[in-house]
Amino acid sequence: MTAQRRALIETIQEATAHLDVASLLMQAREREPRINRATVYRTVELLKGLGMIDELDLMHLNGEKHYYEVKTQQDHLHLACFECGQIIEFATPAFERLKQEIAAINQFAIQVTRLEVGGLCSSCAAKKEKRLQQEPKPGPRG
Amino acid sequence: MTAQRRALIETIQEATAHLDVASLLMQAREREPRINRATVYRTVELLKGLGMIDELDLMHLNGEKHYYEVKTQQDHLHLACFECGQIIEFATPAFERLKQEIAAINQFAIQVTRLEVGGLCSSCAAKKEKRLQQEPKPGPRG
DNA sequence: CTCCAGTTGCGAATTAGTCGCAACTATGCA
DNA sequence: TGCATAGTTGCGACTAATTCGCAACTGGAG
Incomplete structure (x- = not known):
């Protein structure tokens, strides 16, 4: 469990809106500035595999990005x-x-x-x- | 109604598998060689808007592409x-x-x-x- | 046959996501 | 307390999917 992962997990858990990778990166950097885009992609993939988060497309209303939210x-x-x-x-x-x-x-x-x-x-x-x-x-x- | 659109519509209608843009382009070119990739994107967007086809992600099993099928x-x-x-x-x-x-x-x-x-x-x-x-x-x- | 709104091809730009690799660090153990 | 190392990270270049501007083209109405 690294500082980067902690920051990312906390950010997703406390998010009030659906986050795409770019906003997730920006918000997580407020907790831990030393985070790279690649780490966000890798962590998100990890958490998906563990069943901790879900991936959404939101009908591609705003481009092709993906959004993430904690799995309830x-x-x-x-x-x-x-x-x-x-x-x-x-x-x-x-x-x-x-x-x-x-x-x-x-x-x-x-x-x-x-x-x-x-x-x-x-x-x-x-x-x-x-x-x-x-x-x-x-x-x-x- | 242009030759390009006709070829694309027929290709989707007669397809036996789910087609992504690349395969749709290749198959449509067998009917009408003068089709460009951009035209495929534009036509697919048009047909989606008309409710004639549905867009699928198929859980992104094979990368981020989209698949298309006739709406039943x-x-x-x-x-x-x-x-x-x-x-x-x-x-x-x-x-x-x-x-x-x-x-x-x-x-x-x-x-x-x-x-x-x-x-x-x-x-x-x-x-x-x-x-x-x-x-x-x-x-x-x- | 002419006209023109709408469509297309082209190629470059943009955007999302991936990869290889060297540097780094959390953690278990002496 | 320090060492070893498996696993994680940053970086930057890369790939893949999609979009865009614009000039050339074309279907079909008149």
Whole structure:
């Protein structure tokens, strides 16, 4: 257990938002300045393998980077709004049941699951609805 | 509708495996040699927006690339075996119900969903089981 | 046949992630 | 308390995936 790993683990655990490698590096450097980008990649890979963190894509709303969060007892899924970029987390027993069904029917030993949903959050859907009512004819020419 | 787009759409529709951009480009070039890599990226982005294809990561088993497949009526999920790399597709009404629950509870207008599961397929899990029985002491030195 | 909005090819730029290797350090042990 | 060393790190160059600007091209409407 090195100072670098400690700093990275603490940073992920105490993070309030989903962190990509770049922000994880910046924030971890506030605790321990001697951290290199490569170490972040290696540590994140390690923690994934140990099942301590989960990797997310968040529907690639902001480029191709990956995000990391501590793995909790109950898996949750991520709803990403294509309009405002908001990320909503959501957990439900139905998801746990689905996982059990997947494992049972396919005889598959599940280690990680990643369920991401893209669409419009309620307020963005409402805004879009309103816009359509106001301009009923977007038509062939804008 | 250009020749390039036609070739790309046909290639995806008739594909038997999940295609990444590189293989999509190669296969589409057999129909229409004048296709550029950038066009593949742009077309894939277009088709995603139109809801004609889905984008997959397949748990990044083979690097960071993305895979594409035609969107079918019923969403299916992908099981990726970390050991042998096999991809299993699976659809179940439980997934459709889960999606409805997600949409209802969060008032979220779902446009795409991506459920990927990583773990061990039945045969790889069996092999691993066997290996553990034969070498009960992997111990500190391999 | 002409026109032009939209599409494409090209090649360079950007971004995310990986690698090899020498230097360093946490930890177990004398 | 110091030594040995397995494992970790920093560095910087590298690879792979993707994006971009712009000039040339083209499908299809008129």
